[in-house]
Amino acid sequence: MSESEGGAKLLGDDGELQFVLFEIEGVTYGVEVERVLEIVLRPEVSRVPSAVDCVEGVINLRGTVLPVLDLRRRFRLGGDAARATHVVILQLQGALAGISVDGVSQVVRIPVAAIEPPPAAITGPQVRYIEGIAKLETKLCVLLDLDRAFDPGEIALTAGGDQDGR
Amino acid sequence: MAGDGGWTLTDDDRQLFLAEAEEMVQALEEGALALERGGENPEMLQAMFRAAHTLKGNSGLVGEAGIAAHMHNMEALLDDLRGGRVAVTPALVQQVLSGIDSLREMLAQFAQGGSPVEAAPVAATAAPVEAPLAAQPAPLAPGQAMPRYIVHLAIDAACPMPAVRVFQAYQAISRLGPLERTDPPQEHLAQFEGRSATVVLRLGHPEDVKEALSGIDEIQLESVQAESVASPAATAGQAGQAGPQAAEAEREAAAQTVRVRVELLDHLMNLVGELVLDRTRIADLVSRLDGGKDQESEELRQELSRSSLHLGRVTLDLQETIMKARMLPIEHLFRRFPRLVRDLGAKSGKRVQLEIYGQDTELDRMVMDELGDPLTHILRNAVDHGIESPEKRLAAGKPEQGRIILRAATEEGYVVVDVADDGGGIDAEAVKRTAISRGVLTPEQAERLSMHEAQELLFAPGFSTSEEVTEISGRGVGLDAVRASLERLSGVVDLSTEPGQGTTFRLRIPLTLAIMRALMVRTGDAIYALPLGSVRQIVRLGKDNVQTAHGRPLLADRGKLIGLRSLAQIYDAPDSGEDAFAVVVGAGDRQVALKVAALLGEQEIVLKSFGDFLGAVPGLTGATILGNGELALVADVRYFLRGKEAS
Amino acid sequence: MAKILVVDDAMFMRSRLRGLLEGAGHEVTEAPNGKEAVERFSELQPDLVLMDVTMPEMDGLEALKKIRSTSPTAKVIMCSALGQQSIVLEAIKAGAKDFIVKPFRPEKVLEAVGRQIPQ
Numbered sequence: 001m002s003e004s005e006g007g008a009k010l011l012g013d014d015g016e017l018q019f020v021l022f023e024i025e026g027v028t029y030g031v032e033v034e035r036v037l038e039i040v041l042r043p044e045v046s047r048v049p050s051a052v053d054c055v056e057g058v059i060n061l062r063g064t065v066l067p068v069l070d071l072r073r074r075f076r077l078g079g080d081a082a083r084a085t086h087v088v089i090l091q092l093q094g095a096l097a098g099i100s101v102d103g104v105s106q107v108v109r110i111p112v113a114a115i116e117p118p119p120a121a122i123t124g125p126q127v128r129y130i131e132g133i134a135k136l137e138t139k140l141c142v143l144l145d146l147d148r149a150f151d152p153g154e155i156a157l158t159a160g161g162d163q164d165g166r
Numbered sequence: 167m168a169g170d171g172g173w174t175l176t177d178d179d180r181q182l183f184l185a186e187a188e189e190m191v192q193a194l195e196e197g198a199l200a201l202e203r204g205g206e207n208p209e210m211l212q213a214m215f216r217a218a219h220t221l222k223g224n225s226g227l228v229g230e231a232g233i234a235a236h237m238h239n240m241e242a243l244l245d246d247l248r249g250g251r252v253a254v255t256p257a258l259v260q261q262v263l264s265g266i267d268s269l270r271e272m273l274a275q276f277a278q279g280g281s282p283v284e285a286a287p288v289a290a291t292a293a294p295v296e297a298p299l300a301a302q303p304a305p306l307a308p309g310q311a312m313p314r315y316i317v318h319l320a321i322d323a324a325c326p327m328p329a330v331r332v333f334q335a336y337q338a339i340s341r342l343g344p345l346e347r348t349d350p351p352q353e354h355l356a357q358f359e360g361r362s363a364t365v366v367l368r369l370g371h372p373e374d375v376k377e378a379l380s381g382i383d384e385i386q387l388e389s390v391q392a393e394s395v396a397s398p399a400a401t402a403g404q405a406g407q408a409g410p411q412a413a414e415a416e417r418e419a420a421a422q423t424v425r426v427r428v429e430l431l432d433h434l435m436n437l438v439g440e441l442v443l444d445r446t447r448i449a450d451l452v453s454r455l456d457g458g459k460d461q462e463s464e465e466l467r468q469e470l471s472r473s474s475l476h477l478g479r480v481t482l483d484l485q486e487t488i489m490k491a492r493m494l495p496i497e498h499l500f501r502r503f504p505r506l507v508r509d510l511g512a513k514s515g516k517r518v519q520l521e522i523y524g525q526d527t528e529l530d531r532m533v534m535d536e537l538g539d540p541l542t543h544i545l546r547n548a549v550d551h552g553i554e555s556p557e558k559r560l561a562a563g564k565p566e567q568g569r570i571i572l573r574a575a576t577e578e579g580y581v582v583v584d585v586a587d588d589g590g591g592i593d594a595e596a597v598k599r600t601a602i603s604r605g606v607l608t609p610e611q612a613e614r615l616s617m618h619e620a621q622e623l624l625f626a627p628g629f630s631t632s633e634e635v636t637e638i639s640g641r642g643v644g645l646d647a648v649r650a651s652l653e654r655l656s657g658v659v660d661l662s663t664e665p666g667q668g669t670t671f672r673l674r675i676p677l678t679l680a681i682m683r684a685l686m687v688r689t690g691d692a693i694y695a696l697p698l699g700s701v702r703q704i705v706r707l708g709k710d711n712v713q714t715a716h717g718r719p720l721l722a723d724r725g726k727l728i729g730l731r732s733l734a735q736i737y738d739a740p741d742s743g744e745d746a747f748a749v750v751v752g753a754g755d756r757q758v759a760l761k762v763a764a765l766l767g768e769q770e771i772v773l774k775s776f777g778d779f780l781g782a783v784p785g786l787t788g789a790t791i792l793g794n795g796e797l798a799l800v801a802d803v804r805y806f807l808r809g810k811e812a813s
Numbered sequence: 814m815a816k817i818l819v820v821d822d823a824m825f826m827r828s829r830l831r832g833l834l835e836g837a838g839h840e841v842t843e844a845p846n847g848k849e850a851v852e853r854f855s856e857l858q859p860d861l862v863l864m865d866v867t868m869p870e871m872d873g874l875e876a877l878k879k880i881r882s883t884s885p886t887a888k889v890i891m892c893s894a895l896g897q898q899s900i901v902l903e904a905i906k907a908g909a910k911d912f913i914v915k916p917f918r919p920e921k922v923l924e925a926v927g928r929q930i931p932q
Contacts, residue, residue: 179825179828179829182824182825182828183825186823186824186825213869215867216822216867216868216869219867219894220822220823220826220867222894222915223823223826223894223915223916224823224825224826225916226915226916226917227825227826227829227915227916227917231916234916238895238896241894241896242896245896326895326898326914327893327897327898327901327902327912327914329898329899329902330898330901330902330905330912333902333905333906334905334911337905355902356898356899356902381928383911383924383925383928
C-alpha cells in the first residue's frame with residue numbers, strides 16, 4: 001500500500017526534481033534538495049547515552065548542538081558509522097538533524113518519469129521510508145521519505161525499551 | 167458626570183449591579199496579576215478595558231459618580247496600555263492593583279448602603295491628550311452662480327463628544343450643497359474638543375440650514391452670513407490640557423527601555439559562543455606562528471597576540487553583558503505574593519504576615535517565569551497547612567498572627583529561595599499514616615522509614631500534605647509538581663521541619679539556565695560537566711577507601727560510606743578501568759560518589775539543549791561546547807541521585 | 814410603539830434600558846454582544862437598535878457595519894462612553910443615526926429614541 005502511495009505523490013508531477021545523492025554502505029540514497037541545509041565534513045560525534053537507537057550522538061555545528069542520526073541502524077544495514085566522511089544537515093519535521101554518510105556524490109535532476117515505486121521485492125518495515133527508486137545512468141538510487149524515516153514520534157516509540165534505563 | 171441619573175433603584179437592581187461589579191473586579195484583578203507576570207496580551211488588555219468600561223457605565227447608572235469617575239481613570243490608563251502608549255512597569259501594575267483595592271472599598275460601601283463615595287486619587291495617569299490642530303483653510307472653489315455663505319455653529323458646553331456633533335452637522339449641511347471649507351477640517355475631527363465650528367458653502371436658500379440641523383442634539387445654529395460680511399475665523403477650542411508634559415516625560419522614560427525577546431538573547435549568546443571559539447583558534451595559530459625569524463614578523467606576531475587577547479576580553483565582556491540583559495530582580499516575581507498570602511489567610515480564617523527579604527536578587531528572566539508556580543504552591547501550602555488556626559497558635563503559646571518569611575539570596579551561581587513558616591511543622595507520623603492509607607507503603611515499611619524519608623514522601627506523586635483536603639490547596643496538586651518544576655530548572659527543592667516550630671522549604675536554582683560553573687571530568691571516551699553546585703568533594707581512589715557491601719561498591723570517607731558508581735557505566739559508555747578519582751555529588755542529604763578517570767578543572771559552561779529532535783535525554787541536561795569545539799555532556803545529577811545506589 | 818433591540822454586554826445596563834423603554838410603551842428585545850445583535854436584527858427587523866460600543870465577541874462598531882450592510886435603512890443609536898469620540902465618529906460615518914453617552918439620563922435616552930421614531 002505505502003509504496004504505491006509514495007510513488008503516486010511523485011508520479012503526479014511532471015518535469016524534474018532535484019536530489020542530493022549520498023552513499024551509505026555502498027547504496028546510493030537521495031533526498032530532495034530543499035531539505036538539505038548543508039553538508040559538512042564529519043566532525044567528532046559525541047555519543048549521547050541511552051538516547052534512542054538510531055541517534056548516533058550530537059555534534060557542534062557552529063555553536064548549535066545537533067543530533068546525528070544513523071541510517072545504518074534505522075534501516076538495519078549493519079556497518080559502522082565511524083567510516084562516514086560527511087554529515088548531511090537536514091530539515092526534518094520542525095527540527096534540524098544530521099545523518100552520517102560515507103560520501104556525497106552530487107546534486108542531480110531526476111525526471112519524475114524516472115522515479116518508480118519501490119519494487120515488490122523490497123519488504124519489511126523499511127519500505128515505508130522509501131519514497132521511490134530512481135534509475136540513473138549507471139545505478140539505482142533510493143529516494144528517502146525523510147518525514148517517515150525520521151518521524152520523532154515513531155523513533156521515540158521504538159526506543160521505549162532503551163530509554164527505561166533508570 | 168450626572169450622579170443623580172433620575173433612576174430609581176430597587177434592591178434587586180443593587181444586587182444585580184453588585185454581582186456584575188464583582189465579576190468585573192475579578193476580571194481586572196486577574197488581568198493585573200497577569201500583567202505583573204509579564205504575560206499580558208492584547209486580548210487580556212482588551213478584556214480588562216471592557217471590564218473597567220462596563221463598570222463605569224453601570225456605576226453611572228446607579229448614581230455612583232465617584233465609582234464612575236474612578237473607573238474612568240482606570241479605563242484611560244488601560245486604554246493607554248492597550249494602545250501601547252504606556253509601558254508595563256512595576257509601578258504601573260501597582261497603580262492598577264491599588265486602584266482595584268480602592269474600587270473594592272467603594273463597592274463595599276455601596277453594598278452597605280453608604281452615601282455616594284468619592285473617587286480616590288488613584289490611577290490618575292490621564293491619557294495624553296492630543297494637541298489641538300490648527301485650522302486648515304482649503305482652497306476656495308472658483309466662482310459659482312450661488313452666493314457663498316459662512317455658517318457658524320455653537321456646541322453645547324455639556325456636550326461630551328463635540329466632534330461627533332460637528333460631524334453630524336457637516337453631514338446634514340452637506341445635503342444642501344458641497345462644503346467648500348470647514349473649521350475644524352473634517353480630516354482632523356477625531357481630535358476636536360472645541361465648542362464652535364464654521365462651514366463655508368454656496369447656498370440657494372440659506373434658511374434651509376436651520377431645518378437641516380434640527381435633528382441633531384447639542385448643537386445650535388449661531389448665524390448664517392453671506393461671504394461679503396467679514397467674519398473672524400472661528401477658532402477651535404485651544405484650552406490647554408493639563409499634564410501633557412508629564413505624559414511626555416513618562417513616554418521618554420519608557421523609550422529608554424526596549425523589550426527584547428529572550429530567543430533573541432539566546433541567539434546573541436550563540437554568536438558570542440562562536441566568537442569565543444574563533445578567539446581560541448586565533449590564539450592557537452598565534453602560538454604556532456614562528457616569530458623571531460626577523461624583526462618584522464616578530465612584531466607582527468606580537469601585534470596579533472595583543473589583538474587576540476583584546477578580542478578575548480571584549481568577548482567575555484559581551485557574554486557577561488548579554489547575561490545581564492536576561493536578569494531581572496526577583497522582586498518581579500515576589501511582588502504578587504503579599505496579596506496572595508493575604509487573600510489565602512483571609513479565606514482560611516488565619517492571620518498571616520509575609521516578610522520578604524532579598525527582593526533585589528537577580529535571576530534569569532526565563533528561570534523566574536518558571537519559578538512562579540512552584541513558589542505559589544509552596545506559599546499556599548504554608549498558609550493552608552503550615553500556619554495553624556489562631557486558636558491553636560494561642561493554645562501553643564505562639565502569637566496569634568503567623569509569619570511566613572520569603573527570602574532570596576545568591577550563592578555561588580545559584581539563587582536560593584527560602585519559604586519559612588512558623589507553623590506547626592510536618593508530622594512525620596501523620597505523613598506515614600496517610601501513606602499507608604493510600605497504599606503507598608505497608609505498615610512494616612513505614613515503621614522502618616527515617617524522619618527524612620517520611621518527609622520525602624511528601625514529594626511523591628499525588629501525595630497531599632493535608633489529612634483533609636481543603637479548598638485552598640486544591641486537590642491532586644502536590645509537592646511532586648513543585649519538585650518536577652524545579653528539576654526542569656536544574657534546581658533542587660528540600661524541606662526541613664521542626665514539629666511545633668515550623669517548616670522551611672529551600673529552593674536552589676541556577677542563576678541562569680544558560681550559564682553555569684561546572685567541574686569537567688573525563689571518563690571512558692567522553693568528557694562530562696558536573697554542575698559545581700552539586701559537587702561536594704573530590705577523593706583520590708585507593709585500596710583503603712573503596713569497600714564492598716552486599717555486592718555494592720562503597721566509598722569510605724571519614725567514617726561515612728557513600729555509594730560508589732562509575733560515571734561511564736551510568737552513561738553506558740565503555741569503562742576503561744582507569745578511574746582514579748571519585749567526585750561526590752549531592753543534593754539535600756542524598757549523595758553519591760562518581761568514579762572518573764581524570765579531573766579537567768572548573769569551567770564556566772554554556773548549556774545547550776540537544777535540540778527539538780532529541781528533546782530531553784534522561785540523565786543529561788544538555789551539552790556544552792568546549793574551547794576546542796568539542797562537545798561535553800552536562801550531567802543531570804538529580805537523575806542518578808534518585809537511583810538505589812545513592813545513600 | 815416601536816420594536817427596539819437593546820445591545821449591551823452588561824446585563825444591568827440592558828435591564829435598566831428595558832425598564833425605561835417598556836415604560837415608554839416600546840417593545841424591547843435584548844442581545845449581549847454584537848454577534849447576537851446581528852442575528853437578532855435579521856430575525857426581528859426592529860425599528861431601532863441601541864448599540865453599546867464596547868462588547869466582547871463583536872464590538873458595536875462592527876455589528877453596526879454588519880447590520881447596515883444587509884439593511885441600509887437600519888436605525889442604530891450608539892451607546893458610548895466618554896472618551897470614545899473617535900469610535901462614535903466612525904460609527905456615525907458608518908451610518909449610525911445618533912449616539913448617547915453614558916452615564917445616561919433617562920430623558921436623554923427617550924429624546925434620542927424619540928428623534929428616530931416619529932410618535
